[in-house]
Amino acid sequence: MRFQLFIKSILVIFGLVFLSSCKEEKTTKPEDKVVVSFKKEGTLSLIKADSDSIIKTIDIEIADNEYETQTGLMYRTKLENNHGMLFIFPNVQMRSFYMKNTKIPLDIIYINEDQTIVSFQKNAKPMSETSLPSEAPAKYVLEIYGGLSDTWGLSTGDKVSFTTINE
Numbered sequence: 001m002r003f004q005l006f007i008k009s010i011l012v013i014f015g016l017v018f019l020s021s022c023k024e025e026k027t028t029k030p031e032d033k034v035v036v037s038f039k040k041e042g043t044l045s046l047i048k049a050d051s052d053s054i055i056k057t058i059d060i061e062i063a064d065n066e067y068e069t070q071t072g073l074m075y076r077t078k079l080e081n082n083h084g085m086l087f088i089f090p091n092v093q094m095r096s097f098y099m100k101n102t103k104i105p106l107d108i109i110y111i112n113e114d115q116t117i118v119s120f121q122k123n124a125k126p127m128s129e130t131s132l133p134s135e136a137p138a139k140y141v142l143e144i145y146g147g148l149s150d151t152w153g154l155s156t157g158d159k160v161s162f163t164t165i166n167e
Contacts, residue, residue, distance in 0.1 A: 036075050038083050042164040044142065049116075049157040056152050058144070062164060064088040072143065074101040079145045086162060087141040095141055096133040099124050105146025109154070110134035117158045120149055 041062040046055040059082060063069045069087055073079065089095070092113050099106070108121040119135035123146040134141075142160065 035077075038080070040165065042086070042162055044084065044086060044160055044162040046152065046154060047159040047161060048153075049155070049159060055154065055158070058082050058084050060084050060086045060142075060162065062086055062088060072097075072102070073104070073106065075103065077103055079104055079106075081145055081148060084142055084144040087143075089139055089141075092137045092139045094134055094136075095138045096131045097121070097124075097141065097143075098131055099126055099128045102126055106143045107146055107149040108132055109142040109144070109149060110136065110138035111140035111142060111160055112137060113139040115140065115160045115162075117154065117156050117160070119156060120154070122149055123147055 038059075039061055040059045042060045043057055044060045045057045047053070048055050061083075063072060063085055064087070069089070072087070073085055095110055097108050102124075103126050105126055106124045108124055109117055110119045110121075112118050118138055121132040124132055140160070
C-alpha cells in the first residue's frame with residue numbers, strides 16, 4: 001500500500017515537472033540589427049504659396065533609384081525634425097506609399113512636376129501596409145516626421161525648392 005502511494009507520488013511529481021518544463025518560453029525582443037543613419041544629400045525649402053516666404057528649410061536624403069524608393073525610411077527608429085527624405089521619380093503619375101517596416105510616423109507630401117504640393121497623407125501609422133495614395137499626379141514625394149506638416153502650417157499649393165549635394 002505504501003509502495004503504491006510512493007509510486008503515485010513519484011508519478012504526480014514527474015508529471016508536474018514535465019508539464020512545467022513545457023511552458024512557453026518568454027521571448028525577448030531582439031535589438032534592431034539594422035541601423036540606418038541619416039545621410040545629408042541636399043537641402044529643401046518649403047515655401048508659402050501666397051507670400052513666397054520660406055516656411056522651413058530641412059536637410060534631405062534623396063531616393064532616386066529603385067532600391068532607395070522601395071526602402072525609403074524603413075527600419076529607421078528616428079527622424080529629426082530638420083530631416084526628410086525626398087523621392088524623385090522619372091515621371092509624373094498617381095503615387096501610393098505604405099508604411100511596411102517603417103517604425104516611425106510620417107507625413108507623406110505629394111508634389112507635382114512644378115514643385116507644388118498637391119496632397120498629403122498625415123501621421124501615417126507605423127508598420128501599416130494600408131495604401132496611402134496621392135490625390136493628384138506627383139513627380140516628387142517628401143517624407144517628414146509625422147505631424148510636422150501641421151506644425152509648419154503646410155497646405156496644398158505651397159511650393160518646395162531643393163538642391164542636391166554633388167559628391
